Amino acid sequence: MKNSPSYSVTSVDHALQLAVILQVEGPLRVSEAAARLGVARSTAHRLLSMLVFRDFAVQDANRCYAAGPVLSLAARSHSRISSLRLVAMPFLDALAARLDESANLMVLFGDHMRFIGTVEGKRVLRVGSREGSVMPAHLVSGGKAILAELPAGELEALYAPEAWAGREQERPSLDTLRDQLHGIPAAGVALNVEGTEAGVTAVGRVVRTNDDGLRAAVSVSMPSTRFTTEGLGSIVRALTVATAGIEREFARKVTTGEN
Incomplete structure (x- = not known):
């Protein structure tokens, strides 16, 4: 971090x-x-x-x-990501209020996750906003959740040595990564225990957009001192409600063609 x-x-x-x-x-x-x-x-x-x-x-x-020219991306990507954020923010508000921890929305760009929305918890000791941050997908809870569901060939291509030319020291072992991702789809969530920042733990869950070009996730981040395995169940339930709501509303928005 x-x-x-x-x-x-x-x-x-x-x-x-x-x-x-x-x-x-x-x-x-x-x-x-x-x-x-x-x-x-x-x-x-x-x-x-x-x-x-x-x-x-x-x-x-x-x-x-x-x-502008320096930053241009596909117009379709703009529209979809903007719509997803608009849909997700009320659910992030509710998620942060329910758990009193910070809630984040992120999307996959290559082998990184870009945080596009954060609602902070209200406690004095809390994880601050990650909005605008870019972090390695294999270290972030939401990134792990997404990577765990990628087709094998796509995961291999993403972490092939040639894709990391000039960044060899940052590239994770594909075998080790597969081991770390194993079991995440069955669990429904992924954990990041101080993988990106000392003292911070996060739990992430995939948001299914029904669009392979837009892979997203929601996470809850908190000081590691407040994370317990006993409390994980309540976090998973809250994440499940939030992501289901985002998926439902985003699908409705796509179907009706709303902007």
């Missing part, structure tokens, strides 16, 4: 967060950007204007900002 540098510059951090949102979720207006960052509209406008200047964003005829 990467730590925020002591010399971090808030404006730079905000600009990078906006770049990630535009790349992963698609277009947004100044008011929406301001709300996501918790800043004034004028601040959001300045940030977006700088992204346009550097080709990280473009402004369309409807005064919406979208990913």
